[in-house]
Amino acid sequence: MKRGICTVIHHHDVLIIGGGLTGLRAALRISDAGLDGAVVSKVHPLRSHSVAAQGGMNASLGNLEGEGGTKDSWKSHAFDTVKGSDYLADQDVVERMCREAPTAVIELEHMGMVWSRLEDGKIAQRPFGGAGFPRTCYAADRTGHNALHTLYEHVVGRKISVYEEFFVTSLITEGGRCIGCTALEIMTGGVHGFLGKAILMATGGFGRIFNKSTNALINTGDGQALALRAGGLLKDMEFVQFHPTTLYGTNILISEGARGEGGTLLNKDGERFMERYAPHSVDLAPRDVVARCIEQEIAEGRGYDGGYVHLDLRHLGVERIVERLPGIRQIAMDFAGVDPIQDPLPVQPGQHYSMGGIDADINGETKLPGLYAAGECSCLSVHGANRLGGNSLVETVVFGRLVAEKIIEDVANAPTPNDTQAKAAIRGINDRIEGIIRREGGDRFVNVKDAMTTTMSNKFGIFREKRTMQDGLNEIKKIQEKISYVSFQNKERKVNQALVRFLELENMLLLAESVARGALAREESRGSHTRTDFPERDDRNFLKHTLVGFRDEKMFVSYQPVTLGTFEPKERVY
Numbered sequence: 001m002k003r004g005i006c007t008v009i010h011h012h013d014v015l016i017i018g019g020g021l022t023g024l025r026a027a028l029r030i031s032d033a034g035l036d037g038a039v040v041s042k043v044h045p046l047r048s049h050s051v052a053a054q055g056g057m058n059a060s061l062g063n064l065e066g067e068g069g070t071k072d073s074w075k076s077h078a079f080d081t082v083k084g085s086d087y088l089a090d091q092d093v094v095e096r097m098c099r100e101a102p103t104a105v106i107e108l109e110h111m112g113m114v115w116s117r118l119e120d121g122k123i124a125q126r127p128f129g130g131a132g133f134p135r136t137c138y139a140a141d142r143t144g145h146n147a148l149h150t151l152y153e154h155v156v157g158r159k160i161s162v163y164e165e166f167f168v169t170s171l172i173t174e175g176g177r178c179i180g181c182t183a184l185e186i187m188t189g190g191v192h193g194f195l196g197k198a199i200l201m202a203t204g205g206f207g208r209i210f211n212k213s214t215n216a217l218i219n220t221g222d223g224q225a226l227a228l229r230a231g232g233l234l235k236d237m238e239f240v241q242f243h244p245t246t247l248y249g250t251n252i253l254i255s256e257g258a259r260g261e262g263g264t265l266l267n268k269d270g271e272r273f274m275e276r277y278a279p280h281s282v283d284l285a286p287r288d289v290v291a292r293c294i295e296q297e298i299a300e301g302r303g304y305d306g307g308y309v310h311l312d313l314r315h316l317g318v319e320r321i322v323e324r325l326p327g328i329r330q331i332a333m334d335f336a337g338v339d340p341i342q343d344p345l346p347v348q349p350g351q352h353y354s355m356g357g358i359d360a361d362i363n364g365e366t367k368l369p370g371l372y373a374a375g376e377c378s379c380l381s382v383h384g385a386n387r388l389g390g391n392s393l394v395e396t397v398v399f400g401r402l403v404a405e406k407i408i409e410d411v412a413n414a415p416t417p418n419d420t421q422a423k424a425a426i427r428g429i430n431d432r433i434e435g436i437i438r439r440e441g442g443d444r445f446v447n448v449k450d451a452m453t454t455t456m457s458n459k460f461g462i463f464r465e466k467r468t469m470q471d472g473l474n475e476i477k478k479i480q481e482k483i484s485y486v487s488f489q490n491k492e493r494k495v496n497q498a499l500v501r502f503l504e505l506e507n508m509l510l511l512a513e514s515v516a517r518g519a520l521a522r523e524e525s526r527g528s529h530t531r532t533d534f535p536e537r538d539d540r541n542f543l544k545h546t547l548v549g550f551r552d553e554k555m556f557v558s559y560q561p562v563t564l565g566t567f568e569p570k571e572r573v574y
């Protein structure tokens, strides 16, 4: 038998690729329906990036009053989300999420999730950027940790199959329908086949194509690349969120919860500069606005040497910092040697979130029959051109459940795939992997990866412009050629991390190109996409979603209308 060939083909009703909040929430719903769902994940589910989420999850529970004693509602949540998205979000999808958000939070509560509490015992809520009410439910600054552990306990309790440390390498299609995937078992180096009547992609974001990122190293956008190669489309890839406050030097996230609790941004003159840019919301304007303002302060010489400003928490007092922001304090002390109780934190913007992703409709259905997508890897589109803080966690659990419900409906009539295509796909992937491992010479992996991340940060950062972006795209095309010659020393199949990193890099380079092409084609400024050569939002020509796909081995760009609704596009004032 050839090295690495594994004859095992696993059969399940539904395959869920990804063990983060989206994947686990979907797995539980599928199990509720009596179906055999299996989670396939390249890391142990508890190491999924969701575990790192800090600040909280938005839902209009209305546990605290807004200005003048007003009460929150799903409609206010929807309005803030659409306005925050710079009117690019699909309003039917936003409405669905905001209506379902309170149920999703209470569901987690009933599953045993520990939330922070108000004095009256209700779930605590804090103000977040771009939100008209204190709407963000939280568990100190470890919300993702608590939520993921809660869901995982239920997955274990119900004995749902989890294939952990299986790296999905391709989607298997038959007659234009997605019927499964191949995956490298990292421990043994064997390639397995997985077949199902429906496949849910829940593989998270692709932040690691940039060099200054808050994302875990595993956020390499594999799912988006797999979908693209199998004939799916990616939507709005140019909209990349830069979080205003990442720790200077390491770019570890300093949650918006810190400003939600009352933290303030100061330039090197000690000025609370956000008062100038956003007189009403000040430090709690949406992320695209605050990140741009910080960059501008730094560019105009009002930042500190090296490129950062200060986030001051000292006035919150010891008790509040220790109780509500314990993780942030620890991160600051460990990684910057600064205790926020005594000193302000040095912060700068860093890549944080991918608004774009696999093009899917309100039910998570993609253009490839049999393939569904939800969570950060998808673009349904809830966040449009800019995501509000706290809206991603709620998206994962709301659409994890809702897309699973659509799958449950659809698999009743879906064909049962047979093994023929899977066997051929396993052989194909195995040969490819052997070819990669046996290569000698060429560039070093790390140089190629650094070239990509530096190009993306320098040429497709917060401020963008045609000539620089065209240079960036040319660079990315050259780097894509280089990767065909990259080799590494480890020639083993077992636990070959170099091989996994290489496969991820191939995926990342594809996504880098899709961001570049989308950004070049969008000749306007909207949300996180700021063109210095086209500084205005242009609703007449660009109130539409960008799509990228492959035709004849080439990436193409096209467009699709935005679903509008109650909220008419207006100028955003904060």
Ligand SMILES: Cc1cc2nc3c(=O)[nH]c(=O)nc-3n(C[C@H](O)[C@H](O)[C@H](O)COP(=O)(O)OP(=O)(O)OC[C@H]3O[C@@H](n4cnc5c(N)ncnc54)[C@H](O)[C@@H]3O)c2cc1C
Residues within 6 Å of the ligand: 017, 018, 019, 020, 021, 022, 023, 040, 041, 042, 043, 044, 045, 048, 049, 050, 051, 052, 053, 054, 055, 056, 057, 058, 143, 144, 166, 167, 168, 169, 202, 203, 204, 205, 214, 215, 216, 218, 222, 223, 253, 255, 352, 353, 374, 375, 376, 377, 389, 390, 391, 392, 393, 394, 396
């Ligand atoms: C530091 C940080 C803090 C954040 N805080 C908040 C917050 O407070 N509130 C909020 O709303 N949002 C927050 N976000 C965003 C939010 O956490 C994420 O968008 C969300 O958790 C993504 O969940 P997910 O289920 O889509 O994917 P993930 O949790 O990223 O899970 C992806 C899964 O896919 C698997 N996978 C990926 N590729 C493969 C492959 N090739 N083969 C097999 N498996 C694969 C991984 O193993 C993993 O299990 C934060 C983001 C960051 C970076």
